[in-house]
Amino acid sequence: MSASVTDIDARRRWMSVLAKAEADELESVWRELPATPDYRLLRGPEVGLVMVCGRAGGTGTRFNLGEMTVTRCTVELPGGRVGHAYVRGRRPRHAELSAVLDAMLQDPVRAAAGAQSVVERLATAQARRRRAAEARTARTRVEFLTLVRGEE
Amino acid sequence: MLRGLADPVGDGQMIFRAVLQAISRPGCIVAVPGPLEVPPPLHPAAAAFCLALVDFEASLWLDRAARTTAVIEYLRLHSGALIVDAPGTASFALIADVSAMPALDAFPLGTDEEPERSATLILQVASLHAGDGRRPTGPGVAGETRLRADGLPPAVWSEIRDNHAAFPRGVDLVLVAGARLAALPRTTRVDL
Numbered sequence: 001m002s003a004s005v006t007d008i009d010a011r012r013r014w015m016s017v018l019a020k021a022e023a024d025e026l027e028s029v030w031r032e033l034p035a036t037p038d039y040r041l042l043r044g045p046e047v048g049l050v051m052v053c054g055r056a057g058g059t060g061t062r063f064n065l066g067e068m069t070v071t072r073c074t075v076e077l078p079g080g081r082v083g084h085a086y087v088r089g090r091r092p093r094h095a096e097l098s099a100v101l102d103a104m105l106q107d108p109v110r111a112a113a114g115a116q117s118v119v120e121r122l123a124t125a126q127a128r129r130r131r132a133a134e135a136r137t138a139r140t141r142v143e144f145l146t147l148v149r150g151e152e
Numbered sequence: 153m154l155r156g157l158a159d160p161v162g163d164g165q166m167i168f169r170a171v172l173q174a175i176s177r178p179g180c181i182v183a184v185p186g187p188l189e190v191p192p193p194l195h196p197a198a199a200a201f202c203l204a205l206v207d208f209e210a211s212l213w214l215d216r217a218a219r220t221t222a223v224i225e226y227l228r229l230h231s232g233a234l235i236v237d238a239p240g241t242a243s244f245a246l247i248a249d250v251s252a253m254p255a256l257d258a259f260p261l262g263t264d265e266e267p268e269r270s271a272t273l274i275l276q277v278a279s280l281h282a283g284d285g286r287r288p289t290g291p292g293v294a295g296e297t298r299l300r301a302d303g304l305p306p307a308v309w310s311e312i313r314d315n316h317a318a319f320p321r322g323v324d325l326v327l328v329a330g331a332r333l334a335a336l337p338r339t340t341r342v343d344l
Contacts (some may be wrong), residue, residue, distance in 0.1 A: 043156060107176065
């Protein structure tokens with residue numbers, strides 16, 4: 001089964017939204033879903049470490065920033081669709097629900113029946129939190145002038 | 153897709169311990185805990201070996217019989233193994249059909265300076281029996297051990313003899329049947 005680039009982009013987006021959701025948010029949207037499938041766990045949820053890599057500047061060579069704890073999970077829905085999730089920290093329930101939602105979102109019927117609106121609600125909440133955080137930090141922003149270029 | 157080990161850490165350690173026992177006592181048959189589900193044509197012990205010992209830093213070659221979509225998906229999900237196309241680049245090889253297997257020297261044999269750069273081969277046979285059959289001798293074999301591997305062609309036995317003759321180079325063999333396995337490392341001599 002080959003996926004088009006837009007499919008991959010769409011999946012990348014919802015996996016990111018699901019991973020960044022707060023655990024209680026995810027739990028409450030899960031409870032409000034009209035129908036939840038009987039899924040089975042193929043792997044995990046299990047906790048492990050991943051190495052986070054970084055680059056200094058845009059062109060710097062890669063370096064190891066440090067290890068972080070990650071929980072991953074893989075589930076299968078009755079139709080055979082497989083969902084994966086990797087979330088930060090020790091959060092088995094979060095990983096499990098995200099994997100189930102990932103599998104549901106790959107199915108156009110299930111996506112339309114509530115799973116897609118779950119992602120939009122989570123994304124809206126995340127955008128709101130981000131704007132609030134940006135507004136808080138903006139108040140302490142310091143504007144520097146570049147003296148050498150003689151601006152102003 | 154299928155589920156792997158019920159307890160990846162605990163079962164993995166028990167499988168590792170059983171394989172260590174088998175390799176240090178060549179010709180002895182040991183039982184290993186199996187995964188929850190195993191895709192055909194893999195035997196439970198062969199799947200268990202791969203899930204416990206093969207990971208993303210190890211390369212695995214599958215013979216034609218084992219190279220099915222279900223097996224590849226299963227091993228990728230549960231072991232992260234790098235599946236390779238050429239036997240000569242594999243650090244592990246899983247052979248489901250021993251009647252059509254490549255020659256042992258098609259796999260990496262290591263060098264005299266670096267004998268550890270050799271492959272470990274998992275050979276699936278119809279059944280394993282202790283008490284009659286071939287007589288392995290060498291380090292780790294106390295007194296007399298007998299091992300019969302039904303389904304292993306005579307030509308492979310003569311290759312196993314030659315494999316020992318090339319020591320310290322050579323491959324290490326793990327024979328698997330059902331949920332049990334026995335090892336014939338390159339230190340073991342098996343007379344015809």
